[in-house]
Amino acid sequence: MMAPDRYAVFGHPIAHSKSPRIHALFAGQTGQALDYGAQDVPAELFSSAVAAFFAEGGKGLNCTIPLKELAWAYADIKTERAQLAKAVNTLALQADGRILGDNTDGLGLVADLTVNHGIRLAGSRVLVLGAGGASRGIIAPLLEQAPSSITLANRTVDKAIGLAGEFAHKGAVIGCGFGDLENQQFDLVINATASSLSGSVPPLPDGLLANNAVCYDLAYGNEPTVFVRWGQQQQAAKSLDGLGMLVEQAAAAFFIWRGIQPQTQPVIALLDAERGA
Ligand code: ATR
Numbered sequence: 001m002m003a004p005d006r007y008a009v010f011g012h013p014i015a016h017s018k019s020p021r022i023h024a025l026f027a028g029q030t031g032q033a034l035d036y037g038a039q040d041v042p043a044e045l046f047s048s049a050v051a052a053f054f055a056e057g058g059k060g061l062n063c064t065i066p067l068k069e070l071a072w073a074y075a076d077i078k079t080e081r082a083q084l085a086k087a088v089n090t091l092a093l094q095a096d097g098r099i100l101g102d103n104t105d106g107l108g109l110v111a112d113l114t115v116n117h118g119i120r121l122a123g124s125r126v127l128v129l130g131a132g133g134a135s136r137g138i139i140a141p142l143l144e145q146a147p148s149s150i151t152l153a154n155r156t157v158d159k160a161i162g163l164a165g166e167f168a169h170k171g172a173v174i175g176c177g178f179g180d181l182e183n184q185q186f187d188l189v190i191n192a193t194a195s196s197l198s199g200s201v202p203p204l205p206d207g208l209l210a211n212n213a214v215c216y217d218l219a220y221g222n223e224p225t226v227f228v229r230w231g232q233q234q235q236a237a238k239s240l241d242g243l244g245m246l247v248e249q250a251a252a253a254f255f256i257w258r259g260i261q262p263q264t265q266p267v268i269a270l271l272d273a274e275r276g277a
Pocket residue numbers: 129130131132133134135154155156157159192193194195198200201202
């Protein structure tokens with residue numbers, strides 16, 4: 001019998017990654033024989049670890065913090081969305097031996113918002129907090145949904161203005177500081193800052209949320225993140241964390257590798273139930 005195709009997630013740290021579990025559930029659900037592991041790979045060892053993985057017969061990798069920019073640089077060919085994001089979370093061995101780099105994060109976010117939560121992005125006023133790599137990856141997929149505007153607010157204002165400028169040819173994107181949000185209202189507020197990691201929320205004015213506004217934190221945890229709690233306090237219609245996005249970006253990677261779309265909702269429901277348990 002042939003050994004199952006090998007995949008893995010590389011990151012640093014990686015111990016708490018849910019990706020091996022998600023891909024094992026997808027594989028079981030779709031009847032695909034594959035082996036998906038997790039490897040702790042610090043940035044300085046990234047190139048050699050990726051080269052060794054593919055030399056030993058590996059078929060595809062996910063790359064997470066802090067390796068997405070390195071994966072972007074490593075890929076021989078890149079999809080347009082990866083090119084725009086300047087970050088890659090999925091590497092796939094091609095038939096000709098080249099390594100394709102793609103980014104399924106933004107796609108995962110949009111799928112979770114629109115399909116799983118029934119949120120309409122067309123015509124909505126979107127606020128994205130943060131102007132780092134996580135923000136960069138979601139702007140183009142959000143713009144494709146035709147929101148009326150995307151405002152990027154960041155602690156370092158110049159970074160928000162610079163990032164907005166990079167996407168200006170794709171739609172209405174404005175960069176500003178948190179202080180500029182006074183007297184503005186939004187239908188969707190996405191936290192793409194690293195502030196959750198330090199247990200804080202960016203300094204946001206009260207009254208930022210329009211009626212029926214949704215808050216979404218790209219981060220997730222077993223407990224509600226501080227930003228999810230902020231959204232609840234501000235009476236958001238929904239205040240969501242990034243668990244659904246995680247499963248959706250994984251499903252898109254699975255499709256890139258295996259050509260089969262797994263069902264995400266049962267996997268999200270299972271992981272959600274497990275963290276509540
Ligand atoms: P990532 O790739 O995860 O986006 P990054 O490129 O380091 O990581 O960007 C982190 C983002 O979180 C930045 O927008 C950063 O703001 P600055 O550009 O001003 O540094 C933001 N950030 C980090 N800690 C924050 C905090 N405590 N409050 C507000 N913003 C924070």
